Amino acid sequence: MPHHSPARENETWPVTIAWLVIGFVCYALPWQAFAALPGSQGSEPVLRIQGSNTIGAHLLPELVKGLLVSEGFANVSSEPGKAENEQRIHGRSSDGREAIIDLAAHGSSTGFAALKDNTAQLAASSRPIKDVEATSLSASGNLRSAKAEQVIGIDGLAIIVNPSNPLDELTTDTLAKIFSGEVKTWEEIGGRGGVIHLYARDENSGTFDTFKELVLASHGKALAGGVSRFESSDQLSTQISADPQGIGFVGLSSIQKTKALAIADGESQAMHPSATLIATEDYPLSRRLFLYMKPDESNRWARALLQFAQGDQGQALVSASGFVGQRVQAVKMAPRASMPEAYQALARNAERLSVNFRFREGSATLDNKAQRDIERLLAYLQQNSKMDKQAVLVGFGDPKQDPARAELLSKLRAMAVRRELAKEGVMFRDISGMGDALPVAANSDDDGRVKNRRVEVWVY
Template sequence: MSYKPSASDAQAWPVTIAWLIIGFICYAFPWQAFAALPSSHAGEPVLRVQGSNTIGAHLLPELVKGLLQSEGYADVSVQPGKAENELRVIGRSADGKEAIVDLAAHGSSTGFVALKDNSAELAAASRPIKDAEAAGLSASGNLRSAKAEHVIGIDGLAIIVNPANALDELTTDNLARIFSGEVKTWEELGGRGGAIHLYARDDNSGTFDTFKELVLAGHGKTLANGTQRFESSDQLSQQVSADPQGIGFVGLSSIRKAKTLRIADGDSQAMPPSTTLIATEDYPLSRRLFLYMKPEESNRWAHALLQFAQGDQGQALVSASGFVGQRVQAVKMTPRAGMPQAYQSLARDAQRLSVNFRFREGSATLDNKAQRDVERLLAYLQQNGKMNKQTVLVGFGDPKQDPARAELLSKLRAMAVRRELAKDGVMFREISGMGDALPVAANNDDDGRIKNRRVEVWVY
């Protein structure tokens, strides 16, 4: 006997199917379910974030405000916290509910301490987690995994001087000699002004950790005694701007009225801290901005903030806050002497995209940022009609004894990126490897070699 649905059955089917779909989404994506995020009770925060002053001073409050507004909290205010460099962001909904987020910006290292003692759900860091920090949190999972480590934007350490300073560029070697105290006067650098006054961030700062790793330690130096130290990048910049003999380093968002210098590393050309060169991480003092979370963290607000920060709205706020967002854009490059002929042809006829792919140390596996960049690049190619033989991948590497081997390895890196994008139907115009040409960093240490092992993307 066949079954014939009644009119009431036919009306019920769409509702039943809708609930099945909702149930599946809630099961598959529990923290993205349709239910509203929980509100605060008795003045307790729904989320606590600690760590980097670079991120926490400007960007993080804007991201939290954006998230609260996207969740329907129309009345959002930022209030001082219990101590300096602490804030409380409060959202109030039309029905009287509150969501409170506490932010503390005392330096990247303090964020990992807060994760370990459970006084924060997210750690903001302007440098990667250190081995000792990862080991200390290993009971909570792998803090270097894609579930735990999230790049929310790119920053560049700007080397700043007083606007009246005539100097225009420095090498990282000279920077190390200046901040170690070996070079003591501006005259030694071909300038004028007498004794050099040094300004640096404090030891808790990810900004200082980045400078120490990329500049001081990379050249076997330590910071000179007597250097003036600051918890706040904004205060440091203000002091340098007022001191004709001063030099310091800050994140992009804190340059303010100071003058920036072009920086060269190893055989690279001197580069300004421009948006494009920082987006591709070619600028020698570029760095990633991170939010870290324990892999099994259950706080739904923490997950929501990470998702918001990676989305279009969040990345727009990253750019508006003085940093460099990760949305892919096309940039016209100028051919110049010293470029390989094939590269000059690209520069003349194609546009470079504002993304470089880099790899895990000692591996051909894309790193955590690169895995997300595959998704961003795919979206760009789809939206701009570049899926069919209009894209070129160019691999680069560090020197090898056999130049042919360097060229082969650089092409293999480009092919690793092609493999990921080809899964979604991208057809490429060309895949090439240029070996150790056009270095963006020195090749005498691991950090420099990792930066040089990259894949660029060009489109016609």
């Protein structure tokens, strides 16, 4: 897979192109569509958003500006807020309406705290809501419902080192030993440079929560003492680009001038954080980017931003901001000898779509993202004339004592996806199950097994 490491200084042109497209689309829309949302009263914001620095540093401001443009606010600007990692975005329309939206990016956990004390209407999070957070907000409804929990993009947790570091890949097991302090020098793992310098995000960070869950806790480790901690992923990345002995973890959009390593988990192949492997969530350290809203939220701007983020314009801005959007695309995959023969044949003759379907834990029900991906896949099949026996569903799972049972369960997952699409008239060329073949995560823990229980889509 090609290495994907978007540098911030090279992102101006895709963002500019996305803005030109949005501007053209909005200019072509009837002005009557722009009268729905109320403006600010004095200096009061119409919407407050709190939470993840990963989302709030770059992506969220672009989505907010895009929403304002789509609502007829042609004069859009931003200014720093009262504290670091805060900003206020202004929009003013030709008829004098003004809208103010406040953003604060101090970590995912702060978003849920702000929802609870009503100081924000949306929480940005780079990890799923925790049980304790969902319980504390339960009086406002189910924060895990499809209305409350919305995936707006996919990110890859990149393990970064200085460009001079000769290492190219690591396993999650070795990573856990490094960040727990068990491995102290680069020479112990085949590198060079002496003592390893550890860099990590702070305790409020969803990026740290993700790393802790996917790397440390899954291997029974805890973060070592004396680690340099950062509220900002960009600041962490800048430090490592100047430290030949450094290693850290950041979101995909903050790789900057560092080097991202290929990562393997369990029996999976070592994978770089490429756009395709992150879109399908096969990359071992891929993660979802969320916006959460109370189910009973009455703020029309909050609902409008969620709708904008899920649409084509919003997803274009997700991609232009250095993350991976959820628009379905076809990708040619190279066959490998380690693949089952039937899968090699697919790789030779068909293309894989950039979407995987996954399920609620312990359930045959599609999760919230998968339910929206059904709509995206249907639109792709319709637009590309693939509705009639041009698509293939391939199910995968985790090991069982009886391999035949593993194969059957994996096929049943594929059939669950087929049921949803058959309602809209999709006829599939083939439905198959490959059991526990081609794992993308370790099967030694629940999270890995859930990730391996997936359905791929291929088209001819």
